[in-house]
Amino acid sequence: YLEDGRLELSNNRAERSIKPFVMGRKNWLFANTPAGAQSSAVIYSLIETAKENELDPYRYLLWVLQSAPVLSQADEFWAEKLLPTNAPQECHVPQ
Template sequence: MILIISTVYFTGGSSYFTETLKAVTDKKSYMHTSAYQGVKHIDGMFALEKELADKSYVERYEERLRHLKPMLEAYFAWIEKEHAHALPKSSYGKAINYSFNQKDKLMNILKDGRLELSNNRAERAIKPFVIGRKNWLFTNTPAGAESSAIVYSIIETAKENNLIPFEYLKYLFEKLPNMDVTNSEELDKLLPWSNELPGNLIVK
């Protein structure tokens, strides 16, 4: 399970809706605005996710198909309707366009119980790297930044799969030079969630 690239990004659309609501001065009409309807849709989905937090991945997957899928379908039906007339450069228009353009990615939440509705956990995972980024001069080029992203993803994915990052990286450095890296079946055996990894890589 790759933490960095597998999260579902709903927070962007929600923040745009929230920014729009900050400009509403008439509190009597606040709850009748389109932006408030968007927040209600998203809040409802997050409330459901909170209820499912303690369930297993399999149970969460099944419950999402029963309850979250109809909520997502209703949300995107509303998004498509609003997209036809929302001003694209307004905060509200940005919120609508964000969700409209990210629909396929957002619907991925229904494919696996391990996926998350928000990218907050991914952002927390990379926070230590962000804090120290000014000290890492090797990321001052696109190639360096790409290499860093790969290394960070490998390390955080190892953690998520209960592996010892140092031992896992050491294992990769020992195995990769002596194998055909174009052989996807062999590479699959080295992935952090592979059942063929030696036991000394796993946190006891």
């Protein structure tokens, strides 16, 4: 960060974004197995990524979960098509 002025000096923003997950993890029974923890991490990563890219998390998740099965059968590079930059306009938060 000393040589590149675009980098932030702290990671407070990232820590604040995961705080709700850390505070509530004891309440979520589905994360009591490795598979449950993996699923939880995937969903929370998608939600936080949507927020950072100014997308409505619910609409973005709905779009990803509806599009992924169809794309995964039709295209080898299906995951790249589900990135936030490729999200349809209805996933964006109105300005």
